[in-house]
Amino acid sequence: MKNTFGDLVSVTLFGESHGPAVGAVLDGMAPGVPVDSEAIARALSHRRPWGEFSTARREEDEYQILSGVFRGVTTGSPIAVVIPNRDTKSADYDELASLARPGHADYTAYVKYGGFADWRGGGHFSGRVTAALCAVGAIAASALREKGIRIGTHIAECAGVKDVPFSDDPGREIGLLAERRFPVLSEERGEEMKARILAAKEDGDSVGGILETVVTGMPAGVGEPFFDSTESKLAHALLSIGGVKGVSFGSGFAFASMRGSETNDPFFCDGGRILTKTNHNGGVNGGITNGMPLLFSCAVKPTPSIALPQETVNFRENRNETLSVRGRHDPCIVHRARAVVDAVTALTLADLLTVRFGQTYLSPVTP
Amino acid sequence: MKNTFGDLVSVTLFGESHGPAVGAVLDGMAPGVPVDSEAIARALSHRRPWGEFSTARREEDEYQILSGVFRGVTTGSPIAVVIPNRDTKSADYDELASLARPGHADYTAYVKYGGFADWRGGGHFSGRVTAALCAVGAIAASALREKGIRIGTHIAECAGVKDVPFSDDPGREIGLLAERRFPVLSEERGEEMKARILAAKEDGDSVGGILETVVTGMPAGVGEPFFDSTESKLAHALLSIGGVKGVSFGSGFAFASMRGSETNDPFFCDGGRILTKTNHNGGVNGGITNGMPLLFSCAVKPTPSIALPQETVNFRENRNETLSVRGRHDPCIVHRARAVVDAVTALTLADLLTVRFGQTYLSPVTP
C-alpha cells in the first residue's frame, strides 16, 4: 500500500466505500491560497453519480476541512478533508467476501491482504475514495489558476463515438468544460455517446472511453528527468485511478505511423516568446515542459460492474461460480473519471512547479 | 533532476553523451544473485546501434563494475556500473549550444539549466545514458529469471507495419526475442518494417513504433495501490525513456470501443490455481498483479534527429534559424528502445517484488 503521492506537494488518501468516511491529506501546499468552496463543490459534483448514466447510490459529499485552512486561505500546514459515507447498503455486498467480481480488485486484494480487506463495495479499492482526491485537487487547481494555469478534460471518445478535438487555442473550451457534467466539446457527439451508454445499460453492459486533457499556461522548464519527467509523474498519478489503463502524450500511439519530419514541432520566435508550430509532443520535450499546452489522453476501460451474469470463482473455496452483480453500478464512468483526472493533474503539476520554483511559488502573494 | 528511481530496489543514473562516461548505481538488489556477464553483454548489444538502421557512432560499451559484486554474485551493496565514452566527436555538436533541435530537449534544458547544461550530443538527455540502465537492468532480469519471471518485448508496430501479437503461451516467443536484435515475432513483418525504415532514411527522415511487452511468471498480489499500482510504477519508469510517449496495459486505448462483458476477464479455477479466461486487463486488477502475464505497450515517437533541414530558433539570441542536424543519428530507435524497456521493466518489477516479499526474496538461496 502506498497511499501518498508527491515530493513536495503530496496527497495521502484513506477510506473505504462502506466505512465511516473517505478522506485525503494535502501537504506542502503553499500558504495563502484561497480555498474556493464553490470550486470544491463543482469538482465533487463532476465526480458524483447523476442521471441515468450512473449508479443509483446517492452521494451527498458533505466534506469537512479538518485542518490547514485558516480565515479562508491555506496556512502551509497539511489540509485534511473528510467526506463521511452515507446511504451505504453493505448487505448488497456480502457475497463479495468470497466471490471475485471479474475486472475488479476483489481477488487481488484477497491475495494481497489475506482476507482481511474490507470487501464491502470494494473497500479501499472503491472509486468512492476518489471523492476526497477531487476535493483536494480542487484546492490545487485554484492555486494553479491564480498563476494562469488552467486544466480542461473532455471525453475524446466513448463507446466508439469520437468528440471533436481541442482547438489550438483551447481557453474558451476549458471554460465550457468546467460547466459541463458530461464533458464534450461537441454536444451533438455527446448525445450520441449518451445514447450508446444507455444502450449498453439496457443490455446490462458497460462501455469505456478516452479522456483528453489540455493544460494551458504552464511555464517552460518544469519536470525532473531522467526519472521524474513531466510525463512520468503525470502518468504515475493518472494510472493510479481505477479504470485508467493507458496514458499517452501528444500524438501518443499515433506516433507509430508518423515520421519525424511531421512530428518534430519546429520552434519559432513569437516576439520574445519561443513557441512550436505544432504540438505533437504534447508540450513536453525531453521530459521538461516547453511552454506549449500540455496535451495527454487517458484510456478508461468499461466499468467492470455489469448486470449480466459472469463466470468467476469463489476464491476462498477455490470453486467456479456464476455471479450476478447486484447493487448499484454505472454503465459508464468515463464522464465521472474526468473529475479525478483533473484532480490528479492539478496535484501533480502543483508538485512539479513547487519542486522547480520553491515552496511559495503557488502563494498568490509572496509570504 | 531526479535520476534515482525505485523504493527498495533503486537505480541512479549519471553521465553525458560526450563526457568521460555514463553509469548507473543499482541499490537494494538482493545478495547472492549471479551476475551474468553474457546477459549484460546481450542487453547492451540489443541497445547498441548497429547495421544500417542506426547511427554510425560505434559504441563499444566496455562496462566496468566498480562495486557490489564479489566472487561473481551480488553482495547486497550498491552495484556501480560505468561505461566509458569513446568515439565522441564533440565538434559535430557545437551549434547545439544555441540552436534547438526540434523534438529534442535542447531548448527545455536551456530553460531549466540556464545555459550550463552540457549540450554536446544532448548531454545528459542523450539516449547514451540508457546503456548503463541496460547493464543494471540485465542484473535485475537475471534475478527475476531465477524466480521464473521472464520478460519479452517485440515491435508490435513500426512505420505503420504491424507484427503478429503474442500467443497465449508466450514462453517460446520470449526465448526467440532474446536472440533477435530486431525483435519481431514475424520475420516477414520485420522485413517490411526494415524496408520502411530504410525508405525513411533515404528521405532524411525517421519513423516511430509501438513496443509490446509480456512478462510471464509474476506472482499474484504485487503492486501498491492507491498510488503505486503496478501500472503506475511501470508507466513512470517507461515514460522516462526518451522517445516513449505513451504506455498502456492490456487492451489499452482499444478499451474505448469495447464493452465490459468483453473485457472483464472471467476467473476460473485450474486445479489449485485461479486464472482468467482472457487477459484484457494485462495481468493487473485494481493495480495489483493477478497472476496472469503482464501485458503492456509503449508508443515510441519517430527519432527527432533527422537529416532534413528544419525550422527552429537560436534560443540564446531569440532568433529564427534553419537547422540541418549533422552528426550521427538513427532513422528508427524502436528496436533499440526494446532493450531499455526490458531493463526498466526488470528494475521496476524487482522493486515491487522486494517491497512485497522482503529484501531477500530475489536471492536464489535464502541468505
Next chain:
Amino acid sequence: MKNTFGDLVSVTLFGESHGPAVGAVLDGMAPGVPVDSEAIARALSHRRPWGEFSTARREEDEYQILSGVFRGVTTGSPIAVVIPNRDTKSADYDELASLARPGHADYTAYVKYGGFADWRGGGHFSGRVTAALCAVGAIAASALREKGIRIGTHIAECAGVKDVPFSDDPGREIGLLAERRFPVLSEERGEEMKARILAAKEDGDSVGGILETVVTGMPAGVGEPFFDSTESKLAHALLSIGGVKGVSFGSGFAFASMRGSETNDPFFCDGGRILTKTNHNGGVNGGITNGMPLLFSCAVKPTPSIALPQETVNFRENRNETLSVRGRHDPCIVHRARAVVDAVTALTLADLLTVRFGQTYLSPVTP
C-alpha cells in the same frame, strides 16, 4: 512541510491546536493486526496532561478510526485516526499573531508561512498534534508486541535528578513503565523529580530532562545503511518531536571519554545465539541491529511556555516587546513526551522490519 514519514509503513500527520481536529494516517501496516483500543487509550493517557505537572487544558482525546480497520483488525489499507479538539480557548492566543514566544516556532512559522499560519495555540506546531501520533503508534506497538518486540521508556533524568538505569534484563521494567504515568524505575527518584518540577512551577519556570528507551526482542539484521541506518531512522523520527533536541545510542556522548577496549561489546555464543557481553553500542553495529536490546536517549528541553515575563519581538512590526505568556502550560513535558517517543519508536521499527522482511511480516497470521 513534510508530514509523512516512513518508507513502507508510513504515518501522515495533520491538524492544529485550535482547529476542528488533529489526526494521523497510518499506511502500509500489515493486515490482520488486532487493534487494541485499550492500548490506544493507554498511550493517549500517557500523553494527556494530568495532575499538577501539566497544563490545565482538559484533553479528552475521543478518537475516531475512520478507515483501515474491519472487524477489529487492520485491513492493510490506510488507517485514519481523528481526534476532535475540544475546550479550545482561542482568545488566549490572540497576541501570538504577532508576538514570538521565545523558544517556540511562532517567529519561524511566520517567516516560513508569511503570516498565514494558524497561530492559535501554536497551530500545527502545537504538541497537540502528537496525540494522533500516539494513537497510531499504539497500533504499531501492538503489532510489534505480537512479534515479541517490546518498547519501554523512562525518565533517565529530569530537572537534574537521575533515575536508576535499566537492568540487563529489562522485561519486567518495561511492564512496570507501561503502568506508570510518571515513568521512572525508582519511585523515590521520581518523587524528587516531581518536587523539582513543582518548585520550577512555583517560580513560573520550567525544566527539561532525558528520556531513555529500551527495545527488547528486535531481530538482528534490521536497518538500511549507508543512510537509513537504524540510528538514522530513529533519530530522524525522534528529533521531529517538539522539544527533543538530542538523540544518542548506547553510551552516546559518554563515548568521548571512553576507550575502544571498554566499548567494543565482545561477542559470544550462548547456545545457538550470538550475543554481546556489554551493550555500549545500543544494539546496533554498522547501522544494523545485532539482536541485543536497542538502547537510546532523547534530550528534552525545558518547556518554552513559562509564566515569567520574557523579552521578545513583535515580528510583524519589528519591535521589541515584553511577553507574559498567558494560557495553560506545563512546567515539564518530559513525562508526557515519553508517549510520543514510544509511538515514533514503534512506527519507525515497524517500517524497518517491513522493509527488511516484507509487508506481511507484522501480520500475526500469514495472510
Next chain:
Amino acid sequence: MKNTFGDLVSVTLFGESHGPAVGAVLDGMAPGVPVDSEAIARALSHRRPWGEFSTARREEDEYQILSGVFRGVTTGSPIAVVIPNRDTKSADYDELASLARPGHADYTAYVKYGGFADWRGGGHFSGRVTAALCAVGAIAASALREKGIRIGTHIAECAGVKDVPFSDDPGREIGLLAERRFPVLSEERGEEMKARILAAKEDGDSVGGILETVVTGMPAGVGEPFFDSTESKLAHALLSIGGVKGVSFGSGFAFASMRGSETNDPFFCDGGRILTKTNHNGGVNGGITNGMPLLFSCAVKPTPSIALPQETVNFRENRNETLSVRGRHDPCIVHRARAVVDAVTALTLADLLTVRFGQTYLSPVTP
C-alpha cells in the same frame, strides 16, 4: 540498503574498501556552481589518514569526475565522482570472512547479507566509502559559500580533553578550522588530545570524542516539520556516518538540568533583523531555522579496530574465538570524521535550501 539520501539534492554512495573504487553521485545540485578542485582536495585531505594518529594505509584519493561538470561548473545533471582504490592488502582481512570484529558491522552484515557481503576491510561498511562523500560534500559546500553560508567543525572533546567553545562570532574560527587537519580552536588543548591519543595507541587501544559544528549565514525559514525538521534531516545524515552514535542541537543533553527561563533565547530587533540574545536552541525553533548560527554536536565512539586481543565469535561456525585485529587502523578517527560531518552537513543544508527556495537558489547567477 539505502545508499541515497536527500529529497531534491541527493547523494548516492557506492563502493567497497577493497573493490575497484568508491564513489558518489550528487544529483539535483543547481547549475552554474563552480567546482573548486582545491576545496575538494582539502576535504579529502582532512579525511585522509595522516601522521601517527592514523592507519598506515596510504590513500591517494585521486578522484575523477565522470559527469555533471562542464567547463568548470555544474551543469544541473548528476555529478559522479569516483575514487579508485589503491594499496589494498586484502590478505590482511581473510579471517573477517567468519570472525566478527567487536564494534564493527562484520556480524550484522553477515546476518543481513547471508555471507555474500564483501568482507575485505569491512567492504561497503568501511569508512573508505566516506571519501566519496567528502568529495561531493565539498561541491555542495562551495555552493553554500557563494550564498554566505559557512560550516566549521572542531573537536569539542577527545579522550576526555575538552577544547574551548566557539565564540559568539565564529567567522574567524571557521576560517582557522579549514586550515587545520587536527581541528581544534585551542592548539594547546589539541596537543593534550594528541598526547592522549598516542597513549591509547601505545596501549593498543583507541579513543572517542565529540565534534561540534557551527553554520553561519543560514537564512531563517528553512526546515520541513513535522518530520523533516532541520534537526531531523541533519541527524539522519550525521548518524549514518560510521562511529557517530549521538547528535544534539544547541544545549543538547545539558538541557536536562536547565530551566526554561535560561534556555528560551529571547528575541530582539537589531535594526531590521530579528536575532536571539542566546542560542541554546542551536539556531532552530520548531524544526525551522531562525537565522542564528546552527550549532550541533556529534558523539564519536572510539575506533573499534584496536590491537588488543578481543573475545569474539566465528559466526559461520557459531564458535567463540579470540581475535587480534591485524592490518592498519586508527587509534582515533574523531579528527578525520570532521571532514565527513562537514560534508553531510553541506549536502543536507543544500537539500533543505533547495526544497525551500527552488532548484536554482544555489546557482551563483540566476540561470
